[in-house]
Amino acid sequence: MLPHPPYSPTEAPTDYHVNRSLKNWQVNKVYDDFDNLVADVKEWIASKNRDFFARGIDRLPSKWEGVIEVDGDYAPN
Numbered sequence: 001m002l003p004h005p006p007y008s009p010t011e012a013p014t015d016y017h018v019n020r021s022l023k024n025w026q027v028n029k030v031y032d033d034f035d036n037l038v039a040d041v042k043e044w045i046a047s048k049n050r051d052f053f054a055r056g057i058d059r060l061p062s063k064w065e066g067v068i069e070v071d072g073d074y075a076p077n
């Protein structure tokens with residue numbers, strides 16, 4: 001158990017597997033309206049199989065172990 005909430009400046013929750021992949025999908029894309037953005041995100045989700053999401057979830061324990069090893073300080077990449 002961590003003595004504080006599990007947080008590391010180098011491993012923010014938004015930097016995990018799914019969000020990085022979505023960010024890469026959207027590189028250089030510009031959306032003129034919100035509906036286009038939503039449609040693109042839905043397309044991205046539909047393009048991924050179940051294993052893609054499972055891989056990201058399976059990696060979380062090792063990522064948090066790195067945070068624990070450095071006592072919540074900057075975790076190694």
